[in-house]
Amino acid sequence: MTADDRVYYVISDLHIGGDEQLEDVEFLDELLEFLKTLEQTEENAELIINGDAFGLWEFTTVDGLEKFDVLEDTYPELFEQFKHTGENIDITLLPGNHDHELAAYQEYVDRFAQYNVDLVQDESIKRPIGEHAIHFEHGHQQDANNRIDDWGSPHATPLGYFYNTLVTSRAGQLSDRGRYNWLKDVQAVTPTERMPVWLLSKYFYREMNPLLRYSIVPFLLLFNISAILAVLAGLDLLGIWSAPVTQGTEFLGQFGRAGTAAWFFLAINVAVTGLLLLVGVPLYFIRRDIRKTITRFGIFETELTVDPETPYKSAAEQIFKDDPETAIFCYGHTHRPSVQSVNGGLLVNTGTWLKRLHRRDGIIGILPPVFHPSYQLAAVKIESTADGGIGVEYEEMKKPSPAGEELTRTERFFTVGREPVPDLPDRTVINPEQAEQSQSTAPQLEQ
Numbered sequence: 009m010t011a012d013d014r015v016y017y018v019i020s021d022l023h024i025g026g027d028e029q030l031e032d033v034e035f036l037d038e039l040l041e042f043l044k045t046l047e048q049t050e051e052n053a054e055l056i057i058n059g060d061a062f063g064l065w066e067f068t069t070v071d072g073l074e075k076f077d078v079l080e081d082t083y084p085e086l087f088e089q090f091k092h093t094g095e096n097i098d099i100t101l102l103p104g105n106h107d108h109e110l111a112a113y114q115e116y117v118d119r120f121a122q123y124n125v126d127l128v129q130d131e132s133i134k135r136p137i138g139e140h141a142i143h144f145e146h147g148h149q150q151d152a153n154n155r156i157d158d159w160g161s162p163h164a165t166p167l168g169y170f171y172n173t174l175v176t177s178r179a180g181q182l183s184d185r186g187r188y189n190w191l192k193d194v195q196a197v198t199p200t201e202r203m204p205v206w207l208l209s210k211y212f213y214r215e216m217n218p219l220l221r222y223s224i225v226p227f228l229l230l231f232n233i234s235a236i237l238a239v240l241a242g243l244d245l246l247g248i249w250s251a252p253v254t255q256g257t258e259f260l261g262q263f264g265r266a267g268t269a270a271w272f273f274l275a276i277n278v279a280v281t282g283l284l285l286l287v288g289v290p291l292y293f294i295r296r297d298i299r300k301t302i303t304r305f306g307i308f309e310t311e312l313t314v315d316p317e318t319p320y321k322s323a324a325e326q327i328f329k330d331d332p333e334t335a336i337f338c339y340g341h342t343h344r345p346s347v348q349s350v351n352g353g354l355l356v357n358t359g360t361w362l363k364r365l366h367r368r369d370g371i372i373g374i375l376p377p378v379f380h381p382s383y384q385l386a387a388v389k390i391e392s393t394a395d396g397g398i399g400v401e402y403e404e405m406k407k408p409s410p411a412g413e414e415l416t417r418t419e420r421f422f423t424v425g426r427e428p429v430p431d432l433p434d435r436t437v438i439n440p441e442q443a444e445q446s447q448s449t450a451p452q453l454e455q
Contacts, residue, residue, distance in 0.1 A: 015051045016135060017403075018388040020058035020146065020340030021360035023106060024086075025079055026066030029192040030180030033083070035361050038385050038405040040089050047093040054135070055097060058340050058358055059104025059146025063195075065172040066106070066180060072162070075109070076119050087123050094124020101127045104341065105148035105156065105168060112162035131159055138392040140335040140440050143327050147341030147357075150319035154341075171200065188214050190414070193381070196363045198343055206365070209376040213416050221418070225375070226277075237274065238282035316342040320357075324350045335398055335440045336390065345384060347400055347433040354438050356400055358388050363410065366428035378419040382430050383407040397439035402432040 019042075024033055033039075046055055067075050080087055093099060101120060103110040110116045111129040120127040132145035148154040154168035176194050183191035190210050197206050212221065244253040260267035324337035328351050338356045345359030365379040385405040393399050411420070411427070 013052055013392060014136070015053045015389065015391040016056060016137070016142065017046065017053060018056045018058055018144070018338055018356075018358050018390065019361065019386075020104070020358045021060045021343055021362065022057075023060055023063045023066075023195055023360075023362055024083065025075075026063040027068055027177045027180040029183035029189060030063060030066050030177070030195075031082055032192065034363065034410075035383065035385055035405075035407060036083070036086065038407055039361065040085065042387060042405055043089045043093045047089075047096050049097065051097075053097045055093070055099045056133075056135075056144055057099070057101045058144055058338065059102050059148070060106045060340065061101060061104070062107040062110075063172075063176075064107045064109045065169055066177045068173055068177045072109070073113060073115050073119070076116065090123040090125050099125045100133065101125050102133060102144065102146055103127075103129065104146035105151075105154040105166070106172065108156055108164055109162060111160045112164075129160065134334070137335065137390060137398055138396060139333070140398065141331070141333050142336040142338055142390060143324075143331075143334050144338050147320060147339035150323050150339075151341065175203075186215060188414075190214055193363055193365070196343075196365045196381070197379075198365075202367065205367075205377060206379055209379055212376045213378070213419050225418075226273075234274075234277045234280075237278045241278055241282065316344050320355060321348075321350055324353060324355045328353045335438060336400070338388070338390070345386060345402065345432055347436045349438070352440065354398075354400060354436065356388060356390075359384055359386055359402075359432075361385050364430065366430065368423045368426045368428065370422040375422055378415065378423045380423065380428050381410045381414050382428060383409070384430055384432060386432055393437055393439075395439065397437045399435060399437045401435040404432055 022033075022035075022039070025031060043055075046053065062075075062079060064075050067078065070078055090099060101110070110127055117127045117129065131149055132143060135142045135144065148168075149156065151168075154166050156164045156166060158164055179191045179194040183189050194203075197203055240249070240252045243249040257271065260271045263270070320337070320339060320342075327334055327337055334353065336354045336356055337350070338358065340358045340360070342357060343360035343362065343364065344357055346355075346357045348355050361383075363381050364384060365381055367377050368380055369377045385407055386402040387405075389399075389401045389403050391399050
């Protein structure tokens with residue numbers, strides 16, 4: 009691999025397109041602005057779109073090349089901007105799992121070429137960087153639930169395919185029926201095990217009748233206190249310890265009707281909580297025993313979601329071992345922007361341009377958790393440094409947080425002080441030559 013002064017800009021996981029509400033691209037303006045910047049750059053640059061640029065799995069009413077026609081008609085300004093940007097720099101597109109069909113039809117290569125986009129129908133590509141190289145792949149081939157065993161087959165249907173065609177696309181069709189158009193954010197829920205909790209959260213804070221929600225909030229807020237009171241009431245009924253109940257009744261009695269009203273409210277709350285505890289305790293032990301039995305038989309041995317780190321670290325270690333000139337393993341798929349050192353090289357995840365959801369538990373009681381939305385729109389810039397090293401930097405496209413519009417007052421109130429502050433990795437510089445000379449397994453990093 010010869011020296012090369014080329015600069016690489018890498019983005020992935022745009023997930024553009026899909027049924028009905030999924031066609032709304034909330035970051036389209038920022039993406040167009042980013043492409044316009046590259047249209048004007050004087051750098052020797054290449055833009056690599058590292059998989060899942062398009063949500064072809066989420067189209068369920070059209071097939072094959074018809075999906076490209078829909079994309080052209082829906083996002084004409086995007087494809088026109090591809091053409092202009094591609095006149096100035098090279099644009100390379102790799103298929104991901106959501107748009108694996110791009111690897112299945114030669115016609116896609118020809119159609120993208122009309123917009124100066126080079127569609128490479130391979131699982132991965134390699135690019136020179138100084139005296140070393142970068143390995144690019146989307147990452148789903150390291151994920152057992154989304155791996156394409158018959159690469160390039162138009163009939164490839166891993167487990168993730170069914171989830172997205174049956175769940176994600178359906179969410180796009182139904183999203184506008186809600187009190188707020190929130191169901192289309194289903195793609196931002198990771199890992200997928202959080203889906204039931206997310207649905208419960210959005211139902212409680214968005215879809216539940218407001219009168220019903222505000223009437224049960226006091227009970228939910230007081231659940232922890234009521235659980236203690238229920239235990240004390242039980243001790244009183246059994247004649248074991250009556251002092252707390254007697255003293256509490258006498259204390260509230262000093263306030264006349266207000267005290268009586270408070271006593272009845274607490275009594276109802278304690279009764280409900282007591283019933284829940286009576287039912288919940290045995291159910292907990294039954295559930296625990298069932299889980300142990302299932303684990304013993306190995307029925308759920310394979311998890312539904314990808315391990316966001318281990319498979320990729322192992323893959324990078326193998327690439328670095330088999331091809332010593334490769335210094336960087338760059339992937340996407342998991343939607344988690346990160347940079348970490350692996351055996352003298354760097355493992356780089358490009359993140360996603362989709363909305364990200366951060367789970368936050370409420371400050372009091374057993375209210376459903378809140379999923380705070382945010383954006384981390386970034387392109388990873390990889391370039392050689394003057395001293396022979398390789399620099400990796402996240403260039404962020406600022407977009408205001410949607411939390412103010414998408415979270416209810418209740419959600420904001422119960423998570424005050426717990427708002428997420430997402431940030432991107434700092435600039436990292438690796439010098440493979442020095443690492444080799446020192447015979448160290450850890451790269452020399454500067455941040």
